[in-house]
Amino acid sequence: xxxxxxxxxxxxxxxxxxxxxxxxxxxxxxxxxxxxxxxxxxxxxxxxxxxxxxxxxxxxxxxxxxxxxxxxxxxxxxxxxxxxxxxxxxxxxxxxxxxxxxxxxxxxxxxxxxxxxxxxxxxxxxxxxxxxxxxxxxxxxxxxxxxxxxxxxxxxxxxxxxxxxxxxxxxxxxxxxxxxxxxxxxxxxxxxxxxxxxxxxxxxxxxxxxxxxxxxxxxxxxxxxxxxxxxxxxxxxxxxxxxxxxxxxxxxxxxxxxxxxxxxxxxxxxxxxxxxxxxxxxxxxxxxxxxxxxxxxxxxxxx
Amino acid sequence: xxxxxxxxxxxxxxxxxxxxxxxxxxxxxxxxxxxxxxxxxxxxxxxxxxxxxxxxxxxxxxxxxxxxxxxxxxxxxxxxxxxxxxxxxxxxxxxxxxxxxxxxxxxxxxxxxxxxxxxxxxxxxxxxxxxxxxxxxxxxxxxxxxxxxxxxxxxxxxxxxxxxxxxxxxxxxxxxxxxxxxxxxxxxxxxxxxxxxxxxxxxxxxxxxxxxxxxxxxxxxxxxxxxxxxxxxxxxxxxxxxxxxxxxxxxxxxxxxxxxxxxxxxxxxxxxxxxxxxxxxxxxxxxxxxxxxxxxxxxxxxx
Numbered sequence: 001x002x003x004x005x006x007x008x009x010x011x012x013x014x015x016x017x018x019x020x021x022x023x024x025x026x027x028x029x030x031x032x033x034x035x036x037x038x039x040x041x042x043x044x045x046x047x048x049x050x051x052x053x054x055x056x057x058x059x060x061x062x063x064x065x066x067x068x069x070x071x072x073x074x075x076x077x078x079x080x081x082x083x084x085x086x087x088x089x090x091x092x093x094x095x096x097x098x099x100x101x102x103x104x105x106x107x108x109x110x111x112x113x114x115x116x117x118x119x120x121x122x123x124x125x126x127x128x129x130x131x132x133x134x135x136x137x138x139x140x141x142x143x144x145x146x147x148x149x150x151x152x153x154x155x156x157x158x159x160x161x162x163x164x165x166x167x168x169x170x171x172x173x174x175x176x177x178x179x180x181x182x183x184x185x186x187x188x189x190x191x192x193x194x195x196x197x198x199x200x201x202x203x204x205x206x207x208x209x210x211x212x213x214x215x216x217x218x219x220x221x222x223x224x225x226x227x228x229x230x231x232x233x234x235x236x237x238x239x240x241x242x243x244x245x246x247x248x249x250x251x252x253x254x255x256x257x258x259x260x261x262x263x264x265x266x267x268x269x270x271x272x273x274x275x276x277x278x279x280x281x282x283x284x285x286x287x288x289x290x291x292x293x294x295x296x297x298x299x300x301x302x303x
Numbered sequence: 304x305x306x307x308x309x310x311x312x313x314x315x316x317x318x319x320x321x322x323x324x325x326x327x328x329x330x331x332x333x334x335x336x337x338x339x340x341x342x343x344x345x346x347x348x349x350x351x352x353x354x355x356x357x358x359x360x361x362x363x364x365x366x367x368x369x370x371x372x373x374x375x376x377x378x379x380x381x382x383x384x385x386x387x388x389x390x391x392x393x394x395x396x397x398x399x400x401x402x403x404x405x406x407x408x409x410x411x412x413x414x415x416x417x418x419x420x421x422x423x424x425x426x427x428x429x430x431x432x433x434x435x436x437x438x439x440x441x442x443x444x445x446x447x448x449x450x451x452x453x454x455x456x457x458x459x460x461x462x463x464x465x466x467x468x469x470x471x472x473x474x475x476x477x478x479x480x481x482x483x484x485x486x487x488x489x490x491x492x493x494x495x496x497x498x499x500x501x502x503x504x505x506x507x508x509x510x511x512x513x514x515x516x517x518x519x520x521x522x523x524x525x526x527x528x529x530x531x532x533x534x535x536x537x538x539x540x541x542x543x544x545x546x547x548x549x550x551x552x553x554x555x556x557x558x559x560x561x562x563x564x565x566x567x568x569x570x571x572x573x574x575x576x577x578x579x580x581x582x583x584x585x586x587x588x589x590x591x592x593x594x595x596x597x598x599x600x601x602x603x604x605x606x
C-alpha cells in the first residue's frame with residue numbers, strides 16, 4: 001500500500017489491487033506448473049455473443065492473463081442473432097468435453113437470451129464464474145465446495161490481504177445485484193474468522209442511504225451510479241471499495257467518453273483510511289480470481 | 304388481528320399466525336381438489352432418523368395437517384445408527400419414485416451424518432423444504448422457479464398478509480442460520496414490490512446489536528436465545544417476529560421444562576405495533592408453506 005500523506009495532506013492509503021492480484025497470480029502459476037508436471041494444462045473457454053465493445057475488451061484481458069499464467073484459453077464468438085437454445089447447446093457440448101475445465105459466458109447477453117437459463121446450463125464443476133444457482137446456494141450456505149463469483153471473491157481477498165479487520169465490522173454494501181452486491185454480502189456475513197461482519201445491503205429502495213453509509217467501517221459501492229458516494233457520506237477512517245465501472249461523457253477525450261467509478265475518489269481520499277483506486281483496484285482481482293477458479297476446476301477434474 | 308388496547312394498556316396487535324395459516328390451507332385444499340379431479344393426490348414423504356422427541360412432534364404435526372388437507376403422507380423412520388450412505392440411498396430411491404412429490408428429511412440429524420450432503424441428495428423438484436443448494440441459490444438470485452424454505456417463506460407471508468409495509472422498511476434480522484436468518488434476509492431485500500426492504504443481518508459477532516435492533520421497523524428474532532429481545536431493544540411501533548423455539552427449565556411444570564421464544568413477549572407487547580405470538584405465530588405458517596410447496600411440487604410434476 002502507498003502512503004499518501006505527503007501527496008494529499010490526507011491519510012488515505014491505496015488498496016493496491018494490481019499488486020495483490022499479482023500475489024495471487026504467482027500462486028496460480030505455481031499450481032499450473034504442478035499440473036503441467038502431470039501433463040495437464042487447465043483450459044478455459046470464453047463464450048462471447050455478438051460484438052459488444054466492452055465484452056471484447058474484458059474477454060481480451062482475461063485471455064491475455066490466461067496465456068501469461070500458462071493456461072490454455074480459447075474464445076468462441078457467436079453472432080448476436082444466436083438463439084438461447086443454440087447457445088445452451090454449445091454450452092452442453094463444452095460441458096461434455098473433458099479437455100475443457102472452465103467455461104465463462106461473457107455478460108451482457110442479447111435481450112432475447114435469458115441469462116439465468118444460460119448460467120444454469122453450465123456444468124457446476126466448470127462454472128468458474130460462480131453464477132450457477134448451485135454455486136450461489138453453496139456460497140450462501142457457507143459450503144466451500146462451490147465456486148465463488150470472481151468480483152466478490154476478489155473484493156474479499158483484497159480486504160483480507162490489506163489487513164482490514166472484518167470480524168465485528170459494520171459493512172454497508174450499496175447495490176443488490178446478483179454479480180456483486182448479494183454475493184459479497186453473503187461472503188462477509190458468514191461465521192468464519194475471515195468474515196463475521198455485520199452487513200447491511202442498501203439499494204434503490206433504501207431510505208436514509210447516506211446515514212447507512214456514514215455508519216460503515218467498510219463501504220462497498222457496487223450500484224453502478226457514477227460518483228455517487230461523496231465525502232459527506234463516509235465516516236472518517238472508513239475503508240472504501242469502489243466496484244463501479246460507468247461510462248460517462250467526456251467531451252475532452254478522443255472517444256468522447258471515459259470510465260468512472262461509483263465514488264468520488266479525490267474527495268474521499270483524505271477522509272478514508274483505505275480506498276481502492278479505480279481502475280487498478282477491484283478489476284485486476286476479478287481476473288485473478290477467475291484464473292484461480294479455473295486452476296482449481298482443473299485440479300478437481302483431474303484429482 | 305386482535306386489538307389489545309383494553310387488555311394491556313399498550314397498542315400491540317397480535318399477528319395471528321394460526322388464522323393466516325388457515326387462509327393458506329384453504330387455498331391449498333382447493334388446489335388438492337383440482338388435482339384430485341385429474342386423479343392425482345400429492346404425496347409427501349417424511350424421513351425421520353432416530354427418536355428425537357422434538358422431531359417426532361414436528362413430523363406428527365406436519366403429517367396430521369397433510370391428511371387434513373387431503374395430501375397423502377407417509378413417515379419413514381430409520382434408526383439413529385443409519386449411515387449417511389444408507390440415508391442418501393433411501394433418498395435416491397424416493398427421488399426416482401414418481402408417486403412421491405415431496406421429500407422432507409427432518410432435522411436435526413445424528414452427528415455422523417452431514418446435513419449438507421443429505422439435503423443436496425434430494426431431487427430439487429421434490430425439495431419442498433427448500434434446503435437444496437440449487438433452491439437456496441434461486442432464492443438469492445430472485446429466481447421464482449425454486450422452492451422457498453418454509454419458515455422464512457411463512458414469515459414473509461405473515462408480514463404481507465398482516466399489511467406490514469416492507470418496501471423501504473428497515474429490517475433487522477437476528478441470527479444468520481441457513482434455515483431462517485440468511486433466507487429471510489435474501490427474500491426481503493429483493494427488488495420486488497412484496498419486498499424491497501433494507502436488511503441488516505446481525506449475529507453473535509455483531510457489535511452494538513441493541514442499537515441495530517432499535518433502528519428496526521421490522522425485527523425478526525431467529526437466533527435461538529431464550530427471551531433475548533427486551534423492550535429497551537425495540538423501537539416504539541416496530542413489528543416484531545419471534546422465530547425462536549427454546550426449551551428452558553420450568554420446575555413448576557410436569558416435564559420440568561417449557562418452550563419460550565427469542566423475545567420477551569409480555570414486555571414488548573405495549574411497545575410494538577404488531578408482534579407474533581409464540582406459539583401460534585411463525586410455527587403454523589411453516590407448516591402452511593410446506594403444504595403449499597408440496598402441492599406445487601405435485602402440480603409441476605404432473606403438468
